[in-house]
Amino acid sequence: MPTHASYIGIVPRTAIPTAVALVRGVRVTKDTNGTVAVSALGVRGDYVTITSCDASEPVQVASMQGGGKVPALASEAATVGAAAYSAAAGKFSVTATDAILVGKWTMAASGNNVIGEVELSNPA
Numbered sequence: 001m002p003t004h005a006s007y008i009g010i011v012p013r014t015a016i017p018t019a020v021a022l023v024r025g026v027r028v029t030k031d032t033n034g035t036v037a038v039s040a041l042g043v044r045g046d047y048v049t050i051t052s053c054d055a056s057e058p059v060q061v062a063s064m065q066g067g068g069k070v071p072a073l074a075s076e077a078a079t080v081g082a083a084a085y086s087a088a089a090g091k092f093s094v095t096a097t098d099a100i101l102v103g104k105w106t107m108a109a110s111g112n113n114v115i116g117e118v119e120l121s122n123p124a
Contacts, residue, residue, distance in 0.1 A: 005021060007050065009068025014078030014099055015047055015061045022059055024052045025073035025115050027102070036061070038090035044100045044123060047088065048072070062101065072118040074109030081105065084118040 014063050015028065022028065024040045027045030028036035036059075039045035048063035048070040072078075073088035078094045085092070085099035091112075093099065102120060109116030 007009060007062070007069065008068070010050070010062040010070065011066065012060045012062060013047075014058045016058055017053060017056060019055045020054050021055050022049050023073060024049055025071035025092075027064065027086060027092070028090060039086065041086055041088045042098055042100060044086060045100060048120075065122060067120050067122055069106055069117050069119050070108070072116050074103070074114050075112055076118050077111050078105045078109045078116055080108050092116070097113065 007113035018035045018037045025041040026049050028047050029039045029043055030036050030046045047066050049059050050062050051060040072092040075091035075093040082094045082105045084103045085096050085107050086102055087093035103118045105116055106119045107117030
């Protein structure tokens with residue numbers, strides 16, 4: 001599995017997840033309690049995890065609104081230059097059906113649960 005080469009344009013911050021562990025490269029959404037949970041298919045999300053964490057432990061995240069390159073856990077194979085969309089379980093995909101455009105793949109992912117890299121775009 002390739003590793004994420006850089007965090008160009010990223011300003012890391014800390015978030016606290018709900019009572020679930022999070023893996024690196026998933027989209028998360030902040031809830032009314034101030035904690036984050038994995039984003040659903042049709043949700044852009046507020047952050048992307050740039051580290052993994054145990055349940056309710058702090059995790060480093062990057063803003064989905066700030067642009068820059070982030071690690072992206074794929075739900076399917078993705079090639080460099082393809083549009084990146086939201087997927088179920090906080091993952092990223094190349095399938096547009098019922099999904100939100102979030103950026104462009106800058107490092108390929110060979111399949112499901114493989115980390116690639118996405119250059120985030122600002123929401124329209």
